[in-house]
Amino acid sequence: MPAESATRSFDVVLYGATGFTGRQAAATFAERVDDRLSWAVAGRDEVRLRAVRDELGPGGAGAGVVVADALDAEAVDRMVADARVVLSTAGPYAKYGANVVASCARHGTHYVDITGETPWIRAMIDAHHEAARASGTRIVPGCGYDSVPSDLSAWFLARQLQERGTGAAQLECVFLGKGGVNGGTVASLMNQLEDRAQLRRLLDPRLLNPPAHRAVRRGEVDPTRARWHEGLKRWVAPFFMGPVNTRVVRRSVALAHDAGEAYGTDPVYQEWMRAGSRAQALAFAGGLWAMPRVLASRRVRRLVGRFLPDPGEGPSEQAMDEGFVSVALFGRGEDGTELRGRFSSPGDPGNRVTVALVTECALALAEDLHELPDRGGVITPAFAFGEVLARRVRARGMTLELSR
Numbered sequence: 001m002p003a004e005s006a007t008r009s010f011d012v013v014l015y016g017a018t019g020f021t022g023r024q025a026a027a028t029f030a031e032r033v034d035d036r037l038s039w040a041v042a043g044r045d046e047v048r049l050r051a052v053r054d055e056l057g058p059g060g061a062g063a064g065v066v067v068a069d070a071l072d073a074e075a076v077d078r079m080v081a082d083a084r085v086v087l088s089t090a091g092p093y094a095k096y097g098a099n100v101v102a103s104c105a106r107h108g109t110h111y112v113d114i115t116g117e118t119p120w121i122r123a124m125i126d127a128h129h130e131a132a133r134a135s136g137t138r139i140v141p142g143c144g145y146d147s148v149p150s151d152l153s154a155w156f157l158a159r160q161l162q163e164r165g166t167g168a169a170q171l172e173c174v175f176l177g178k179g180g181v182n183g184g185t186v187a188s189l190m191n192q193l194e195d196r197a198q199l200r201r202l203l204d205p206r207l208l209n210p211p212a213h214r215a216v217r218r219g220e221v222d223p224t225r226a227r228w229h230e231g232l233k234r235w236v237a238p239f240f241m242g243p244v245n246t247r248v249v250r251r252s253v254a255l256a257h258d259a260g261e262a263y264g265t266d267p268v269y270q271e272w273m274r275a276g277s278r279a280q281a282l283a284f285a286g287g288l289w290a291m292p293r294v295l296a297s298r299r300v301r302r303l304v305g306r307f308l309p310d311p312g313e314g315p316s317e318q319a320m321d322e323g324f325v326s327v328a329l330f331g332r333g334e335d336g337t338e339l340r341g342r343f344s345s346p347g348d349p350g351n352r353v354t355v356a357l358v359t360e361c362a363l364a365l366a367e368d369l370h371e372l373p374d375r376g377g378v379i380t381p382a383f384a385f386g387e388v389l390a391r392r393v394r395a396r397g398m399t400l401e402l403s404r
Contacts (some may be wrong), residue, residue, distance in 0.1 A: 013083040016090030017041035018048040019312040030059030040064030070096035087362040088113040114144030133377035143361040144354030150245035154383035157331035158263035166333030167264030179323035179348035182313030213254035219268040225283035237284035242271035252380040323348030345398040360392040
């Protein structure tokens with residue numbers, strides 16, 4: 001049964017609310033939602049959940065508390081059946097996400113999360129896409145810094161090219177940012193590195209695409225070398241999150257094509273990160289090549305983990321406030337038209353920006369469902385939300401625009 005047609009106690013349930021990102025998401029809801037929506041914090045520890053709610057002050061006084069262990073399928077079912085939307089920050093998702101997504105697909109409860117675990121997303125597509133599509137249930141992974149800036153930017157550039165009478169032939173994002181890492185992100189990364197088979201799947205440029213769109217185009221293989229970027233007049237290196245974001249964008253392109261809203265005939269999408277010099281770009285590229293090889297050793301991972309934040313920990317408030325993300329956008333049309341644009345936001349990308357993006361995605365499902373495209377399945381942020389999300393991120397102080 002579609003979530004919007006059922007009577008449920010909560011418009012949105014924030015699952016994983018005691019974690020570092022979950023606490024920030026709860027604080028955002030307490031500040032922005034007031035009493036226009038019913039919402040709850042959820043997780044496996046009732047004492048910690050009530051402590052989180054108490055810390056929210058007056059804005060969180062009306063929030064519910066729902067106890068559900070991710071590995072307890074019956075408890076997860078009770079939580080999901082009583083919500084219209086689930087926002088999950090409970091990773092690693094390969095360990096703790098499957099029951100939640102399966103339950104959302106069964107109960108017609110819309111779902112968003114902040115995962116960058118593309119092999120897990122692939123598994124959720126294989127298991128639940130067709131059922132969710134048939135019921136109109138939106139299962140939308142990757143609604144944080146991974147991968148909304150990439151996905152929404154590519155969608156935006158393609159729309160701008162179409163308004164000029166041409167399809168997109170090439171789309172590109174070049175990232176620059178400043179921020180820290182939280183323990184949940186570290187845990188997700190380390191979990192993926194445990195499984196060699198999953199690591200091999202990460203290398204597939206079209207891992208998330210439907211079967212009819214699996215053929216890899218020239219230019220889609222993950223770059224490994226630094227290069228001079230003629231548009232920026234600067235050196236760039238492969239972006240460390242490119243192997244996640246590019247898969248999401250390519251799925252958006254494929255889904256849009258099948259929905260009769262093609263970005264272009266078969267556009268090529270790629271990502272880079274901006275460097276300050278040739279030497280820095282070479283160092284970034286070398287480090288990105290070496291990282292999975294060095295961390296393939298369990299002993300090395302344990303040693304490195306001693307110096308990284310544990311789950312529930314993350315950067316200071318000051319550090320998160322001082323962060324930023326700036327993405328230069330480049331689009332070339334099938335007729336040769338060239339466009340430039342930018343996506344930018346204040347705040348630490350993996351924390352402040354992630355929280356803003358995922359909460360806006362959840363609120364789009366809770367408040368703007370009637371404006372969203374009529375589609376379901378295990379889908380992507382751009383395909384699920386499109387113009388509604390573009391409007392919402394701009395209202396949150398982010399920039400998504402063409403450059404002169």
